[in-house]
Amino acid sequence: MALLEIRNLNVSFDTSSGPFHAVKGLDLTVHEREVLAIVGESGSGKSVSMLAAMGLLPKSAKVTADVLQFQGRDLLTMSDKERRSIVGREISMIFQEPIASLNPCFTVGYQIEEVLRAHLGLGRNERRKRAIELFSAVGIPDPEKRLSSYPHQMSGGQCQRVMIAIAIACKPRLLIADEPTTALDVTIQKQILDLLMTLQEDTGMGMIMITHDMGVVAETADRVIVKYKGRMMEQADVLTLFEAPSHPYTKALLSALPEHATGDRLSTVSDFLDPATLQEGPL
Amino acid sequence: MIRFLLGKLAYLIPTFIGITIVAFGFVRLLPGDPVLLMAGERGISPERHAQLSAQLGFDRPLVVQYLDFIGGLFQGDFGTSLATRRPVLGEFLTLFPATVELSVCAIILATLIGIPLGIFAAIKRGSAFDQVSMGAALVGYSMPIFWWGLLLIILFSGILGWTPVSGRIDLLYFFRNGTGFMLIDSLMSGQKGAFTSAVSHLILPSIVLATIPMAVIARQSRSAMLEVLSEDYVRTARAKGMSAWRVVGVHALRNAMIPVITTIGLQIGVMMAGAILTETIFSWPGVGKWMIDSISRRDYPSVQGGLLLIAAVVMIVNLIVDLLYGIINPRIRHS
Numbered sequence: 001m002a003l004l005e006i007r008n009l010n011v012s013f014d015t016s017s018g019p020f021h022a023v024k025g026l027d028l029t030v031h032e033r034e035v036l037a038i039v040g041e042s043g044s045g046k047s048v049s050m051l052a053a054m055g056l057l058p059k060s061a062k063v064t065a066d067v068l069q070f071q072g073r074d075l076l077t078m079s080d081k082e083r084r085s086i087v088g089r090e091i092s093m094i095f096q097e098p099i100a101s102l103n104p105c106f107t108v109g110y111q112i113e114e115v116l117r118a119h120l121g122l123g124r125n126e127r128r129k130r131a132i133e134l135f136s137a138v139g140i141p142d143p144e145k146r147l148s149s150y151p152h153q154m155s156g157g158q159c160q161r162v163m164i165a166i167a168i169a170c171k172p173r174l175l176i177a178d179e180p181t182t183a184l185d186v187t188i189q190k191q192i193l194d195l196l197m198t199l200q201e202d203t204g205m206g207m208i209m210i211t212h213d214m215g216v217v218a219e220t221a222d223r224v225i226v227k228y229k230g231r232m233m234e235q236a237d238v239l240t241l242f243e244a245p246s247h248p249y250t251k252a253l254l255s256a257l258p259e260h261a262t263g264d265r266l267s268t269v270s271d272f273l274d275p276a277t278l279q280e281g282p283l
Numbered sequence: 284m285i286r287f288l289l290g291k292l293a294y295l296i297p298t299f300i301g302i303t304i305v306a307f308g309f310v311r312l313l314p315g316d317p318v319l320l321m322a323g324e325r326g327i328s329p330e331r332h333a334q335l336s337a338q339l340g341f342d343r344p345l346v347v348q349y350l351d352f353i354g355g356l357f358q359g360d361f362g363t364s365l366a367t368r369r370p371v372l373g374e375f376l377t378l379f380p381a382t383v384e385l386s387v388c389a390i391i392l393a394t395l396i397g398i399p400l401g402i403f404a405a406i407k408r409g410s411a412f413d414q415v416s417m418g419a420a421l422v423g424y425s426m427p428i429f430w431w432g433l434l435l436i437i438l439f440s441g442i443l444g445w446t447p448v449s450g451r452i453d454l455l456y457f458f459r460n461g462t463g464f465m466l467i468d469s470l471m472s473g474q475k476g477a478f479t480s481a482v483s484h485l486i487l488p489s490i491v492l493a494t495i496p497m498a499v500i501a502r503q504s505r506s507a508m509l510e511v512l513s514e515d516y517v518r519t520a521r522a523k524g525m526s527a528w529r530v531v532g533v534h535a536l537r538n539a540m541i542p543v544i545t546t547i548g549l550q551i552g553v554m555m556a557g558a559i560l561t562e563t564i565f566s567w568p569g570v571g572k573w574m575i576d577s578i579s580r581r582d583y584p585s586v587q588g589g590l591l592l593i594a595a596v597v598m599i600v601n602l603i604v605d606l607l608y609g610i611i612n613p614r615i616r617h618s
Contacts, residue, residue, distance in 0.1 A: 084526065105538055118524060150617070152617070166519075
């Protein structure tokens with residue numbers, strides 16, 4: 001059985017100039033031990049589609065889907081309480097801005113122990129012990145001391161490690177990483193990606209990696225979905241996508257990679273393709 | 284934390300010096316001669332006027348009078364009232380508990396109603412509850428205190444007869460060696476009905492004094508909560524599977540309270556100004572009413588001493604608020 005199955009997901013927001021369709025007809029399936037990358041430029045609806053699956057969009061968002069299931073359980077029709085028992089425990093999510101994603105008024109220890117108490121009902125000593133184990137697992141030095149630190153006392157990379165520790169605290173079956181390295185230094189990006197991949201391999205969880213970085217896709221993903229303006233352009237395994245992309249947008253996206261640049265100007269997608277003439281949706 | 288406290292204390296010194304200049308200068312800017320006012324309608328001869336002015340020290344240059352005032356402060360002497368011939372500090376301390384009692388009740392009322400109102404309005408943004416509560420807050424903020432006080436007196440005391448019109452307690456009750464706080468004294472006295480009487484006397488003045496701070500706190504709570512609810516860490520709390528109550532009541536509230544606490548501290552200063560009107564309307568024997576009486580009598584020592592003491596209280600309250608701010612916000616504490 002698939003971990004997450006989505007068929008014909010649509011997300012729209014009411015605006016003063018009428019409804020804005022952020023996601024149009026998304027289909028995806030993620031299995032255990034699989035890494036699915038969702039790639040696309042800003043505003044392509046990558047994050048919104050996953051926030052919709054997690055139930056984290058504001059009430060102003062209108063979410064519809066033919067199928068939106070986690071391990072066969074319908075995420076659209078279940079009660080809030082039932083969803084909360086899945087979100088944070090069986091499906092976890094980490095975000096782009098690690099420092100802003102942690103509450104500045106609470107110690108990181110409090111923020112990880114909160115999950116352990118809410119989902120696993122662990123006692124005080126057990127929570128602390130488990131939190132130290134988790135901090136060690138994600139490579140935070142001196143974990144016992146770090147539990148009493150506030151987010152502003154830690155670097156971006158360390159905060160992202162804390163976020164990862166919180167995300168894996170309840171041994172989730174699916175981890176959604178929403179551009180987890182975008183806000184980090186290049187050297188830290190590599191460390192965080194290695195950590196995520198090691199954890200994924202060790203635990204066998206499924207992972208959805210949202211990114212606009214084709215390098216990250218090449219390094220981490222088994223399968224890739226390419227999105228543009230809310231629509232899915234192409235879905236393929238990672239080798240096929242890089243070696244024989246079928247959609248003109250994917251080809252343009254790959255051609256616009258910095259390593260293909262010639263002269264003193266970096267290429268953009270519009271150098272290879274007129275977005276106005278782009279056929280929306282998979283070919 | 285100690286460095287944070289010392290930093291805040293260092294700010295108080297120049298502020299206090301500034302207040303002494305304002306307090307001393309303000310009362311002397313008012314038109315009117317205290318010696319003439321002391322003489323009353325009978326008038327006074329120029330010789331006697333000069334003699335009294337010299338006796339009270341008003342004939343000396345202003346700088347000398349100011350330095351004399353400051354010198355007295357260092358010895359704990361705030362001057363002697365021209366009207367009552369009693370030390371200003373003693374008069375202030377006698378009346379101050381009445382003002383504190385009223386202000387504390389008012390700020391508790393303003394906080395207990397204002398914060399939940401603002402938070403629910405933020406959660407239900409754009410709803411009828413939001414529109415009505417924030418509309419009511421705007422009306423409350425715009426309402427002149429004296430008019431609002433009179434309206435309440437007419438309705439609850441005059442028409443309905445539910446609350447007394449003025450004073451702190453019924454004349455039937457008397458307490459020896461009290462604390463000055465009527466709620467405590469009435470409770471400790473064990474006299475039947477005393478506490479109820481004290482509470483009933485507090486209701487209307489507290490509501491009147493609380494109205495503007497309540498409106499400000501409600502609007503500040505709403506805007507702070509709206510801002511916080513869109514923060515990334517609130518989304519993280521929801522992504523962790525926390526209940527809506529926990530997301531709002533723990534993760535968002537603690538952050539939203541940071542600007543609200545500052546507002547509450549500032550409102551205590553505003554409340555001191557409001558207390559002057561409220562105490563006059565309800566004949567509440569507190570510092571506010573005493574200040575009004577002293578100003579109308581041009582009782583220079585009482586006005587300048589009273590202003591200084593009220594300013595000192597506001598400064599201490601703001602220092603406490605700053606410390607609370609440091610406790611609630613670790614970024615401030617560790618900076």
